[in-house]
Amino acid sequence: MSEMKKFLYLNRKAPYGTIYALESLEVVLIGAAFEQEVSLAFLDDGVFQLMNNQDASGTGMKGFSKTYRALGDYEVRKLYVETESLALRGLAVDDLMPITWEDEDEDYAEKPSIIPVSKAELAELIAGHDVVLSF
Amino acid sequence: MRFALQINEGPYTHQASDTAYQFAKAALARGHEIFRVFFYHDGVNNGTRYTVPPQDDRNLQKLWSDLAEQHNVDLVVCIAAAQRRGILDANEAKRQGKDGDNIAPGFRISGLGQLIEAGIQADRLIVFGD
Numbered sequence: 001m002s003e004m005k006k007f008l009y010l011n012r013k014a015p016y017g018t019i020y021a022l023e024s025l026e027v028v029l030i031g032a033a034f035e036q037e038v039s040l041a042f043l044d045d046g047v048f049q050l051m052n053n054q055d056a057s058g059t060g061m062k063g064f065s066k067t068y069r070a071l072g073d074y075e076v077r078k079l080y081v082e083t084e085s086l087a088l089r090g091l092a093v094d095d096l097m098p099i100t101w102e103d104e105d106e107d108y109a110e111k112p113s114i115i116p117v118s119k120a121e122l123a124e125l126i127a128g129h130d131v132v133l134s135f
Numbered sequence: 136m137r138f139a140l141q142i143n144e145g146p147y148t149h150q151a152s153d154t155a156y157q158f159a160k161a162a163l164a165r166g167h168e169i170f171r172v173f174f175y176h177d178g179v180n181n182g183t184r185y186t187v188p189p190q191d192d193r194n195l196q197k198l199w200s201d202l203a204e205q206h207n208v209d210l211v212v213c214i215a216a217a218q219r220r221g222i223l224d225a226n227e228a229k230r231q232g233k234d235g236d237n238i239a240p241g242f243r244i245s246g247l248g249q250l251i252e253a254g255i256q257a258d259r260l261i262v263f264g265d
Binding site: 003005007019020023026027030031033034036130131132133134135 | 141143175176215216219246247248250251252254255260262264
C-alpha cells in the first residue's frame with residue numbers, strides 16, 4: 001500500500017436528481033485517508049455541483065455543497081472545471097463557489113482550488129493520472 | 136495484467152453489469168487477473184440472492200457468484216451504498232435489527248477503502264456505468 005498513485009475523480013452529473021455526486025464525494029473523502037494524490041474534475045452537468053448559493057431544502061435530499069469547500073482540509077486542492085461545459089450551460093467560473101486551500105508553506109495563504117481547463121487540457125489530465133474514477 | 140472493476144449500476148435496467156461480467160470472463164480466459172470487483176451506487180443490487188429473472192433470461196447474480204467460485208474473484212459490495220439500498224449480510228442484518236439477509240454467495244460487504252485499495256493494487260481500474 002506504500003505505492004503513491006495519482007487519482008482523478010470525474011464528476012459528470014448534477015448534484016441532485018441522482019445520488020452519483022453525493023456518493024462520489026463519499027469515495028473522495030475515504031480515499032483522501034489513503035495518502036494518494038487526489039484531484040477532481042467537473043464536466044458535463046457535473047459543473048452544477050460547484051454552483052454557488054445552492055439550496056436543496058425543497059428537494060428532500062441532504063444538501064452537501066458545503067463539503068466541497070472542506071476538501072482543502074483533506075489535501076484535495078485541485079478541482080478542475082471544464083470551461084466548455086460551463087459555457088454550454090451559460091455559466092462562468094464566477095458562478096461557482098469560492099473554494100480555497102491553505103498553503104502551509106506560505107503562512108497558510110488561501111489559494112483557489114478551482115482550476116478552469118479546456119476539454120483538450122482535461123484529456124491530457126486524464127491521460128496523466130494512474131486511476132480515473134468516473135461518476 | 137491485473138484488473139480491478141467498479142460497477143455503478145444495478146442489473147437489468149442498465150447493461151453495465153453485463154458488460155463488466157463479459158469483460159471479466161474474457162480477461163480471465165486470456166490469463167489476466169481480476170483483483171477485485173467493487174459494486175457501488177445501484178451496483179450493489181447485483182449482490183442480492185433474491186432476484187428471480189425469467190428462466191429464458193440470464194441470471195446476473197448467479198453469473199457473478201459462479202465466476203467468484205470458479206476463479207476466486209473477490210466481489211465486494213460497498214457497505215454505505217448497500218445500507219441505503221437494503222443489501223445485508225448476516226452480520227449487518229443482526230447489527231441493524233433486520234429480520235433477514237440477502238447477500239448472494241461469493242459476495243461480501245465491506246468499505247469504500249476496498250475500492251481505493253483496488254485502484255492502488257491493480258494495473259487498471261475500469262469503471263462500468265452510465
